[in-house]
Amino acid sequence: MRLTVIGTGYLGATHAACMAELGHEVLGVDVDPDKVAALQAGRVPFHEPGLPELIAEHTASGRLRFTTDYAEAGAFADVHFVCVGTPQLGGSEGADLTYVDSAFAAIAEHAAPDALVVGKSTVPVGTAGRLADTHACVEVAWNPEFLREGFAVEDTLRPDRLVFGVRSERAETILRKVYASVLTAGTPLVTADFPTAELVKTAANAFLATKISFINAMAEVCEAAGGDVGVLAEAIGYDDRIGPKFLRAGVGFGGGCLPKDIRAFAHRADELGVSLDFLREVDAINMRRRDKVVELAREQCGGSVLGARIAVLGAAFKPDSDDIRDSPALNVAARLRLDGADVTVYDPEAMDNARKAFPLLGYALSAEEALGGADLVLHLTEWPQFREIDPERARSLVSRPRIVDGRGVLDADRWTAAGWRFRALGRTAPVGEGLR
């Protein structure tokens, strides 16, 4: 089939490449000419494992092309996927639908009559119905996306479920054709009305955020009561009604999705006269964990970070990504810099993005360089290579062997045995206390 994918960021570039991989002819459309030129040349302007190979292969074969021209897109295909951003509105919790609205308006103007325009962006419930009413010349469907950055290719080619929000059998039949090989492989399909399809995505993100903030709230209680949240999480995770996933206490979630999606969901619920105030508490718990890391950093530096050399390991909001949107690591790094610390950041992939967004922070070319002469080390993004750092070797590089593990994955006993003063969130006992 011929498809267009409108908006070629993290979601759209992946969707376009994976649709080509599934055998379709795909035209990616974006308003950013630099992004289009890079993708057309087979280069991916962000880090996503496995994606550069797919983009290079399918642009070289001609099965995947990119353009800024909506007229070309309208003429190219009768099925259009809309993957543009829905960031948080300035000055509000709500979602900014400007990009979705303008993408639908532009494709509706150029598409063939009765073309199917399929929204994939995460939107407040009610958006699909509004767009269908506004653009009656095309048919609208909603097919929310659940991919995880870092696993985006795998999640698109082998999703754990597909959700089709449709108003007609025709729309469902077309979407079944698009995803034929995925469905043949046994992927569960849920077909729903528009509001339910939109809500599946926001409900899933709200649930995940709530689970993370739940364990982080337990971390707060452990800090106050002298417990250990790592042991607590292990013990409750054995209950298969609870499960062990998303139960690691730490500096919390960030990125371009969870924070803005739970805010937009609470905001939309207010408009509908339903209270989802608990999501505001989920958000507040999450933000408090960043405060806690700043507080631990101060404590580790004897009450003030003024003049302290602090190495921050991590800048991306999660490993295997260069996405720094609402990154807890950079939030903490920037606050310590404002408090007078000399902060040096290292991240395996997100250095360019971090430098652009936070030019006043220091940057190192390697973890070892960041550690050099540090008075304190903060481990804030869970890259596997940080877990492999040898505490003995690291100790020989720093000025003072003090570390805060903001992700709860480092081996406290190993670091302590190597002479480090080790602190983690959700544990009161400062392991290695007394060492300097």
Ligand SMILES: NC(=O)c1ccc[n+]([C@@H]2O[C@H](COP(=O)([O-])OP(=O)(O)OC[C@H]3O[C@@H](n4cnc5c(N)ncnc54)[C@H](O)[C@@H]3O)[C@@H](O)[C@H]2O)c1
């Ligand atoms: N990133 C993820 O992991 C993920 C996962 C699931 C769902 N989503 C949702 O997908 C949507 C996109 O997220 P993203 O992370 O890919 O955002 P992004 O900012 O990386 O990409 C958005 C792209 O849309 C382009 N764009 C903006 N207006 C346009 C227009 N009128 N026409 C064509 N292109 C236009 C931008 O130039 C940009 O390239 C959001 O609603 C997000 O919540 C994202």
